[in-house]
Amino acid sequence: MAVIQIDKIAVTEADNAPPHQSLWQRNENFLLGLFSVTGFLLFWEFSVLSGWANPLFISSPSRIFNAAYEMFADGSIYPDLLVSAQEFALGYGLAVIVGIPMGILMGWYTRLNALLDPFVNALYATPRIALMPLIIIWFGVDLSAKIAIIFLATVFPIIVNTMTGVRTMERDFVKVARSFGASDGQLFLTVALPSSVPNLLTGLRLGLGHALVGIVVGEMYGASAGIGFMMQTAGATFQTDKVMVGIIIIAAAGMALTGVLRMIESRFDVWRPDHHV
Amino acid sequence: MSAQVKLESDGVRLAFYNERMKRRLLVLDGIDLTVFTGELVAIVGPSGCGKSTFLSAVDGLVKTDAGSIKVDGHAVTAPGPDRAVVFQQDSLFPWYTVMRNVTYGLELQRRLSKAEIAERGATLIELVGLTGFAEHYPHELSGGMRQRVNIARALAPDPELLLLDEPFAALDAQTREFMQSELLNILARAKKTALFITHQIDEAVFLADRVAVFSARPARVKEIVTVDLPSQRGLDVKLNQRFRELHDYLWRSIQEEAVRTPIAIGAS
Numbered sequence: 001m002a003v004i005q006i007d008k009i010a011v012t013e014a015d016n017a018p019p020h021q022s023l024w025q026r027n028e029n030f031l032l033g034l035f036s037v038t039g040f041l042l043f044w045e046f047s048v049l050s051g052w053a054n055p056l057f058i059s060s061p062s063r064i065f066n067a068a069y070e071m072f073a074d075g076s077i078y079p080d081l082l083v084s085a086q087e088f089a090l091g092y093g094l095a096v097i098v099g100i101p102m103g104i105l106m107g108w109y110t111r112l113n114a115l116l117d118p119f120v121n122a123l124y125a126t127p128r129i130a131l132m133p134l135i136i137i138w139f140g141v142d143l144s145a146k147i148a149i150i151f152l153a154t155v156f157p158i159i160v161n162t163m164t165g166v167r168t169m170e171r172d173f174v175k176v177a178r179s180f181g182a183s184d185g186q187l188f189l190t191v192a193l194p195s196s197v198p199n200l201l202t203g204l205r206l207g208l209g210h211a212l213v214g215i216v217v218g219e220m221y222g223a224s225a226g227i228g229f230m231m232q233t234a235g236a237t238f239q240t241d242k243v244m245v246g247i248i249i250i251a252a253a254g255m256a257l258t259g260v261l262r263m264i265e266s267r268f269d270v271w272r273p274d275h276h277v
Numbered sequence: 278m279s280a281q282v283k284l285e286s287d288g289v290r291l292a293f294y295n296e297r298m299k300r301r302l303l304v305l306d307g308i309d310l311t312v313f314t315g316e317l318v319a320i321v322g323p324s325g326c327g328k329s330t331f332l333s334a335v336d337g338l339v340k341t342d343a344g345s346i347k348v349d350g351h352a353v354t355a356p357g358p359d360r361a362v363v364f365q366q367d368s369l370f371p372w373y374t375v376m377r378n379v380t381y382g383l384e385l386q387r388r389l390s391k392a393e394i395a396e397r398g399a400t401l402i403e404l405v406g407l408t409g410f411a412e413h414y415p416h417e418l419s420g421g422m423r424q425r426v427n428i429a430r431a432l433a434p435d436p437e438l439l440l441l442d443e444p445f446a447a448l449d450a451q452t453r454e455f456m457q458s459e460l461l462n463i464l465a466r467a468k469k470t471a472l473f474i475t476h477q478i479d480e481a482v483f484l485a486d487r488v489a490v491f492s493a494r495p496a497r498v499k500e501i502v503t504v505d506l507p508s509q510r511g512l513d514v515k516l517n518q519r520f521r522e523l524h525d526y527l528w529r530s531i532q533e534e535a536v537r538t539p540i541a542i543g544a545s
């Protein structure tokens with residue numbers, strides 16, 4: 001018996017010992033990604049260099065780099081960046097401020113949910129871009145119109161996900177809280193709110209994507225500045241390099257902001273072990 | 278020591294509306310049960326007979342239709358600080374640390390200061406043998422450790438009556454036996470009265486001063502068996518001849534009821 005025990009322990013320890021891995025093995029995923037991206041960029045560059053593809057249509061990595069360098073060096077990009085950042089901050093910020101409490105209230109009060117659900121559902125299902133002409137009629141073409149479209153694009157995923165989070169809190173936890181004498185308010189703070197956090201963060205992340213779409217589309221209608229506007233005008237004059245710079249900026253912003261949200265989410269992984277995967 | 282009544286259940290009746298059958302189904306059919314101060318009474322009975330329902334009624338989580346439940350002479354109408362439940366595994370709040378789970382009831386009450394709450398939390402964590410785990414989260418603990426936290430959480434508001442609903446059912450056999458004797462230690466040190474539901478007959482005999490057998494649904498108290506084993510029990514009491522006799526007697530008694538249990542209706 002004792003011998004078997006010792007054997008078992010020995011085996012387990014061998015399993016847990018850091019296996020001897022090469023540099024390649026340890027960073028395999030990263031290196032594979034690096035490899036495919038580099039390969040893609042080289043292929044792109046050479047297909048243009050060799051005259052096989054027309055840079056007017058597909059630009060090329062070096063051209064995009066040069067265009068970006070110029071736009072940042074002469075400062076012409078900054079007003080556009082500033083305008084878009086402002087639209088995003090106000091539209092998304094407003095959606096968060098309105099969406100989270102709305103979602104919580106709709107999740108908590110069944111009656112309120114029944115009253116508002118048809119509207120929320122209908123608007124969530126409608127592509128918000130379809131509302132653009134209406135928004136222009138109501139808000140004109142200035143900053144408020146852009147904020148409105150970004151707000152509308154973002155607020156519904158936030159509402160719906162937060163609401164789901166609050167509604168699906170586990171009945172067992174409600175029982176525990178009640179057993180310890182929790183009031184409605186305490187039940188809300190100690191059970192409903194924490195158990196809705198994962199859904200809430202998903203809502204914020206989905207909303208982020210919608211907000212970026214909102215920026216680009218919003219600025220295609222009668223804007224005078226912004227990244228979307230810059231891409232629009234560059235595209236109309238076949239400045240493909242500049243369009244590409246715009247795309248990269250939007251993509252980078254999306255990745256950076258998603259990264260920030262993921263960092264916030266990972267703080268909650270402390271008690272959400274099953275989300276580590 | 279004259280025996281003081283801690284819990285008095287008198288003719289408690291309770292029916293639930295059953296979705297499937299589209300009618301109310303009687304679950305408790307007049308439960309008469311008295312628990313004296315310092316006692317541990319176990320409830321056994323066929324599954325689905327209404328044991329958990331009775332416990333919830335004593336805790337005040339469900340309303341009874343007739344009869345009365347009194348704790349220290351006061352009628353139960355809602356949950357109160359004089360009673361606390363040790364729920365099954367995984368009823369710990371995953372978003373709180375061990376410490377915050379243990380002090381949950383105290384935080385809600387807002388009776389003690391932050392410092393007093395922290396101190397009481399630390400004392401209880403020590404009582405259940407989890408010193409050093411205060412800042413861990415439930416998912417970082419084993420099943421047995423989690424049930425220790427669960428017990429500490431119930432003890433924190435210093436209840437008169439501890440209600441335990443199959444707290445060790447999800448543990449492996451070895452851990453369960455260990456937790457059983459731990460529970461006896463903890464209860465002796467905390468000087469509590471307890472009502473303990475289990476479907477394990479040996480658990481009931483080992484822990485209890487008396488065992489109440491519930492009939493098939495609608496539940497009544499079919500009989501109450503006094504466990505005449507020494508009150509200071511080690512696990513070796515399970516090897517005792519008398520232990521086996523009590524075990525076998527209860528097994529037959531429950532078996533008689535189990536065969537009368539309507540199978541198809543509403544799983545619990």
Ligand SMILES: Nc1ncnc2c1ncn2[C@@H]1O[C@H](COP(=O)(O)OP(=O)(O)O)[C@@H](O)[C@H]1O
Nearest residue numbers: 293294304324325326327328329330543544545
């Ligand atoms: N909230 C409820 N609503 C409707 N029926 C319930 C509810 N809780 C329990 N029941 C029913 O009451 C009966 C007894 O359940 P329960 O007390 O959990 O049994 P036990 O704990 O003895 O296994 C079961 O038939 C169960 O389906």
Ligand SMILES: [Mg+2]
Nearest residue numbers: 328329330545
């Ligand atoms: Mg039960």
